[in-house]
Amino acid sequence: MSEHARQADIAPGDEPIDDREIAKGVRGYLIGLGLATLLTVVSFVVAGTGWVWAPSIPIALAVLAVAQMGVHLVFFLHITTGPDNVNNVMALAFGVLIVFLVIAGSLWIVSHLNQNMLPMDQIMQMQR
Amino acid sequence: MSGHHSTAGMDPNHIGHAGGSGPPSHAARAAGSKRVIAGYGFWIFLLSDIIMFAAFFASYAVLTDATAKGPSGRDLFDLHGVAWETACLLLSSFTSGIATIGVWARRKSWFYGGMAVTFVLGATFLGLELREFTSLVARDAGPSRSAFLSAFFTLVGCHGLHVTAGLLWLLTMMAQVWAKGFRPDILRRVLCFSLFWHALDIVWVALFSVVYLMGAGR
Incomplete structure (x- = not known):
């Protein structure tokens, strides 16, 4: 542990x-650009054409977006799994956790x- | 810079250090660790900025159907414009990478060229976004039309403001390198700028996928 942990850290992006x-x-x-x-x-093709089964399009787009973010992190921001990048990856993992909690939780x-409330126009009717 | 001789005091936990047995001189190691600390601190800021974007994304996702009988994303979004914006921002990420190579290869022409092209592409992106916003407002689909449009303008506009700040920062970095050269303190700022610019492109990936592509299809 100690031998590896003692390796110098590297700045994110370097x-x-x-x-x-x-x-x-x-x-x-x-390679990253490609x-x-x-x-x-x-x-864009998945969203703009009917080539993919329509109900699966949002999931497909989400998967493609996450994959592209991974490409950006690896090839543009040079985040790696190496021991010099442990701190960068740990901070990133914590950020991803919070992002997930905020979006999925909301x-x-x-x-x-919404399921437990009347539709908005009916509420407006009742307030009149 | 009085820190070179008192590194132990400034860095008691040996945060950026190569375990004590290195050929690099004391001063070189101190400069290196300063770069790591600056980059890491800015990395933490960027992650908190992305968490702020996540909150805007969450409010947008929750409000997409709250159109108040007004236009929805399917009626409004022009995917051709979005494709051009995406191309601009993606290419600008690449050219800012070329500027980064220019920095560590100490080639000023690569740095200035990469930064200049990055600026042009970023400004083109902003122009396209402004054109979209003005056309939406002209079609009575401004931010006050519905909760959906409020969330849309907040989220996309916040990204646009970040790009605007990034462009100003980019010009500042070109001017500072021109005036002061590739000094370590200037290079730390250039590192932070390139992190910022790449992070904006990552946010845009989420934006065009979630807002435009999913919105145009629903």
Whole structure:
């Protein structure tokens, strides 16, 4: 544990110094750009055409979006699973947890609320 | 910069250190750890900023159907414009990466070129977004029309404000590198800027997927 934990941390967004060759760097960003473009185009095609079973479109879009965010994190922000990135990944994981709680919790609570309430126009009627 | 000789006092837990057995000099390690601390602190800020966006996303998701008998996303969104905005922002993420390579390769032409193209693409994105907003307002679909549109303008407008701030920051970084060169303190700011810019692109991925693509289909 201690030998690995003692390895130097690296700033988010930085690449390890030994990896800094121009050709290598440009290639990394090009791969990221290619993958991100591919995922974006697939998203627009899925949403804009009838090629995918309609009820599954929102899930497909969500999966594609999460995949593209992963591509951005790896190829543009250089977040890796290496020991020099543990702190960056832990902070990111905590952020993702809170984002999930806020969004999923809001949707969950409000859908129950809507189920248990009269439709809005009827409430307006009763207030008249 | 008086910190070089008192690093132990500034960094008691050896946060950014290579376990004591390194060839890099004391001063080089101190500068390196300062970069890690600045980048990590800004990373924490970005995550909190994304949590704020998550709150706006949650309110948008909850209010998408609250159109008050007004237009919904399907009636309003123009996916061609959104595709162009997406292309601009994605390419600008790439060019800001080229500027980052220019920094560590110490090539000023790559840095200035990458930053300049990033600025043009970011400004184009903002122009397209402003055009969309003005056309919505002109069609009586402004932020006061319905709860759905309030949430829409808050969420997308907040991202647009971030892009505006990013453009100003970008110009500042070009000016500072031009005036002061690739100094370590300037380079820490450039690192934070590039983190900010890439994070904005990540937020936009969520935005075009959730707001525009899901909204246009419902």
